[in-house]
Amino acid sequence: MAEKEGVGAVARRRFIVGFWAVLPLWLVVAIFVFVLRVGEPLPFPRHRLPAEPYQPDRCTWTCHNHGCRHAPRLPDFLSADDGLFGQTVHGLHWLGRWAMPSRPQQGYGLVNLVLFCLLWPALMWGLYLKALSQTLALRELGRRLRKPGHSGTESASAGEGRDVG
Numbered sequence: 001m002a003e004k005e006g007v008g009a010v011a012r013r014r015f016i017v018g019f020w021a022v023l024p025l026w027l028v029v030a031i032f033v034f035v036l037r038v039g040e041p042l043p044f045p046r047h048r049l050p051a052e053p054y055q056p057d058r059c060t061w062t063c064h065n066h067g068c069r070h071a072p073r074l075p076d077f078l079s080a081d082d083g084l085f086g087q088t089v090h091g092l093h094w095l096g097r098w099a100m101p102s103r104p105q106q107g108y109g110l111v112n113l114v115l116f117c118l119l120w121p122a123l124m125w126g127l128y129l130k131a132l133s134q135t136l137a138l139r140e141l142g143r144r145l146r147k148p149g150h151s152g153t154e155s156a157s158a159g160e161g162r163d164v165g
């Protein structure tokens, strides 16, 4: 039952898994360095926050830059000052004061960076790695089930149980 796999095949598979695992990290670093080195003008359609006039029927950049006076379209539990948005900002300010008591605004910026540029992407990368490992495990299981002479009962008795082939 145990299949012998060549050393070359194992090394090749490890290389492919490692490549896909670190690809998002390399892409982030490469894009970051590219943007830092490209100089002016920046390769974005926008170089600064646009200034638009106020429109009574819809939000514009005036709302972003100076605060929105329109009736909110999202429910209060999401968008209100005491909803998810307001509580998140309040929590970030609180953490900023805790992190840098003498410079709370800089602490707020620091906490924003740590949360949204470090912890959240790390969580997303962890979930990506989990999805990658499950994809490879399912692919391997499918490969074993498709082998000639396989009765299809081995994996079920081993508790893996699903036919993915």
Ligand SMILES: [Zn+2]
Pocket (backbone or CB within 6 Å): 058, 059, 060, 063, 067, 068, 069, 070
């Ligand atoms: Zn608005």
